[in-house]
């Protein structure tokens with residue numbers, strides 16, 4: 521902190537307004553090209569900065585944290601999920617970790633709903649027909665999907681985003697069910713008209729649509745494993761806007777191929793951008809490139825949260841979005 525201002529390294533390009541404000545507030549080093557940093561670049565950043573602003577592309581494991589300089593005191597993640605950061609090791613080293621919860625709730629829930637509709641109403645197939653010039657006109661039996669109203673939606677993970685999905689689903693006439701580590705308070709449950717299932721197996725076996733909304737942690741890794749996926753009804757659809765690691769992607773692919781699941785809507789993949797290639801050719805699978813939070817408003821608000829966390833820390837106070845342990 522030679523200049524009296526915190527030295528901050530940002531690992532990815534951020535929206536212009538965020539970068540401009542960061543430059544006003546801190547002694548900031550921005551990324552010039554929009555590619556993830558290499559491990560060596562990350563290590564170097566952690567040797568020199570007081571504060572690192574990473575994104576979900578940056579795997580900050582105990583090896584990297586071990587190489588951090590003693591000046592690194594805060595990892596202010598640009599994003600809600602912190603499964604790419606070894607939070608426990610960071611805290612042991614006296615490095616605080618913050619994230620950006622709350623500001624991407626509505627955008628992500630919108631995307632979950634969009635995927636539910638896209639898969640059940642076969643929207644990409646209709647789009648492909650139009651773009652390919654293959655539409656001969658309306659026919660009583662073409663592009664038949666399913667009606668979402670009346671369907672049973674099971675929400676796996678009823679935190680902020682899960683609840684936002686529930687509110688949307690109710691507006692579409694769906695019946696809301698959920699499984700969560702902790703049951704919601706009665707007034708929240710009543711407000712959402714949501715039915716709680718203590719047993720995930722029991723819930724999964726009875727749903728028409730399953731939406732994954734829990735974070736990725738050691739205890740949710742492959743929560744939807746081959747055995748659980750097989751419990752789902754063959755007519756059911758699964759939608760994931762959380763983290764790919766919650767579903768065993770190869771098992772899901774096998775099940776879709778075998779016609780034992782009606783479809784999937786995926787915004788996230790078990791191995792980041794390396795989705796199982798077999799998924800790409802399936803007409804009943806809608807794949808998006810992790811764009812759940814990709815609104816201009818959301819990405820600016822994420823930046824504002826990061827700055828609030830860094831500024832509060834710089835002023836000697838506890839940052840508002842301190843992560844105490846890997847989110848569970």
Ligand code: DGY
Nearest residue numbers: 598599600601812813
């Ligand atoms: C997050 O913030 O963790 C989201 O996945 C980004 O879209």
